[in-house]
Amino acid sequence: MLFDFDKLPARERYKLAVSCVVPRPIAWVVSQDAAGIVNAAPYSFFNVFSEDPLVLAIGCGPGKPEGKDTLRNIKALGQFVVCMVPESAAEQMNATAVDFDSSVDELAEAGLTALPSTKVKPPRIGESPVAMECETFQLIEIGPHTLVLGKVLAMHIHDDCVMDAEKNYVDTVKLGLVGRMHGRGWYARTTDRFDMPRMTVDEWAAKKAKAAE
Ligand SMILES: Cc1cc2nc3c(=O)[nH]c(=O)nc-3n(C[C@H](O)[C@H](O)[C@H](O)COP(=O)(O)O)c2cc1C
Incomplete structure (x- = not known):
């Protein structure tokens, strides 16, 4: 079935x-207003897009008439913290x-x-196994939405989820993260x-040859 976006609201x-x-x-x-009031809210229009610098993006919708607190705070301070959501804190995420x-x-x-951050004013959430301290990289208006690009300045990972700190190996499964469906x-x-490991051209050729046997 084709859904023509020219005809869809x-x-x-x-x-x-x-x-x-x-x-x-x-x-x-996690963001913070001029009076220091801390704000937290989940955003699933989200991902990371580069590593030099490490830039993440968050799609912030219009929400209430005065706009979402997260965006207002980010515009004012230019700093925020992105925490990943573990299943153990899913209900608290929903409350925020x-x-x-x-x-x-x-x-x-x-x-x-x-918990205090090291490079930005807004705190991080202790219950989250991964927290990324960010400064605003760019704000891009997309209709009534704003795409917030954040440059990651530092990343906190719970000690028990780091397998090898020298090699930067993380126990991803142990993070226990959830995604939005x-x-x-x-x-x-x-x-x-x-x-499913990635393949070289030679490995692909060998796999094809084996399938043809
Ligand atoms: C799991 C989840 C994901 C969400 N993702 C988004 C999103 O990507 N963009 C958005 O504008 N709102 C999203 N929302 C709604 C905001 O979290 C909600 O409007 C919140 O009250 C905004 O808070 P704020 O005004 O403190 O920023 C999401 C809500 C949930 C529960």
Whole structure:
């Protein structure tokens, strides 16, 4: 079936996209306003796109009339922290998506631990096994959305999830991260894996020859 985006309103395009582009990693974005009030909210229009510098992107929608607190804080301070979401903190992540007034500290509200960052003002979430301290790289307006590009300045990983600090080997499965699926509340675990190593041209030729035997 063909869905022609010239004939579909934005809401319907959104439904198709979030049903099919799955699972999406979740950026649990911690930001801070001028008065120091900490804000946290999940964003699953999110991924990393480069490593020199390491730049991540977050798609921030319009939300309430005055805009989302996350974007307002990022525009004002130019700093934020992206924490990855483990299954053990999934319900707390969901609590931080409640449309609280901007005066509410969502970390306190959800019973989460704010730990100090090293290079930016907003704290990181202690319950998250991976936290990336970011400064704004670029803001790109896409219709009523803003694509926030963040340059990652530092990354915290829980000690028990680092297998070899010298080689920067991480126990990815132990992170226990979740991804967002479709609808308003479906998520996926990252524990159901399969292994498929990359191939050289020679390995591909050998595989083809073997299949033809
Ligand atoms: C798992 C999850 C993923 C979300 N992803 C996005 C997203 O990518 N973009 C967006 O604008 N809102 C997203 N939301 C909604 C925001 O988290 C929600 O509007 C939140 O209240 C924004 O908070 P803020 O005003 O403190 O920034 C998501 C919500 C959930 C639960």
